[in-house]
Amino acid sequence: LAKTTQPISMDSYEGQEVNITCSHNNIATNDYITWYQQFPSQGPRFIIQGYKTKVTNEVASLFIPADRKSSTLSLPRVSLSDTAVYYCLVGETNNNDMRFGAGTRLTVKP
Amino acid sequence: GAVVSQHPSRVICKSGTSVKIECRSLDFQATTMFWYRQFPKQSLMLMATSNEGSKATYEQGVEKDKFLINHASLTLSTLTVTSAHPEDSSFYICSARDPGATNEKLFFGSGTQLSVL
Numbered sequence A: 001l002a003k004t005t006q007p008i009s010m011d012s013y014e015g016q017e018v019n020i021t022c023s024h025n026n027i028a029t030n031d032y033i034t035w036y037q038q039f040p041s042q043g044p045r046f047i048i049q050g051y052k053t054k055v056t057n058e059v060a061s062l063f064i065p066a067d068r069k070s071s072t073l074s075l076p077r078v079s080l081s082d083t084a085v086y087y088c089l090v091g092e093t094n095n096n097d098m099r100f101g102a103g104t105r106l107t108v109k110p
Numbered sequence B: 001g002a003v004v005s006q007h008p009s010r011v012i013c014k015s016g017t018s019v020k021i022e023c024r025s026l027d028f029q030a031t032t033m034f035w036y037r038q039f040p041k042q043s044l045m046l047m048a049t050s051n052e053g054s055k056a057t058y059e060q061g062v063e064k065d066k067f068l069i070n071h072a073s074l075t076l077s078t079l080t081v082t083s084a085h086p087e088d089s090s091f092y093i094c095s096a097r098d099p100g101a102t103n104e105k106l107f108f109g110s111g112t113q114l115s116v117l
Helices: none
Strands: A009-013 A018-023 A032-038 A045-050 A053-056 A061-064 A070-075 A084-091 A104-109 B004-007 B010-013 B019-025 B032-038 B045-051 B067-073 B076-081 B090-097 B106-108 B112-116
Touching (some): A009 A018, A018 A104, A045 A053, B019 B032
Antiparallel strands (some): A032 A084, B004 B019, B032 B090, B090 B112
16 A cells, blocks of 8 residues: 655635645555545545546546645635544555545645 | 445544454455554554454554454454553554555444553
């Protein structure tokens, strides 16, 4: 599993777009990039997964440059309920090495 | 998405007792399940990987005799904290891999808050 680096924390305000970048310089050819969200006292929840370019779902967008050494999770128009810790994981989808990095603690303020 | 059920959600026990936590995949067969522990304000720490029908693979520093993992069926894995002590108090989370899923393949339980008095 490629090592990942994310900002420890970020602050935002309601209605703003939030972009969280994850660095993964050692990403391998078969690795996918997956983002999870975790609220206090709950298990992580899948947000989005991608391999290259751009992926969008009803919750977020994921931007991956051509070299794939980083990725950016974009949350449009955040609300207070988006306050959570966001983790990026990089690895093969059937890889058993599912270790989490430190994550980014996002705080959305009114 | 698929559902992983984890029970109990919270348990308080006396020091020296054993506690069993169950993790079930409700609508898929999970050949691989993972167990994590998480301390306040910290990330999830992988404790072990369990494969159905075989012994679990423990991460370095995790005592296998202390944290017994059984993955006897494709839908159930259990973690037993034996002779629990206050330092074992933590949030324990399981996850299960759905090999048949096309995108999201890893699903998490809701966690178990263990408090050892």
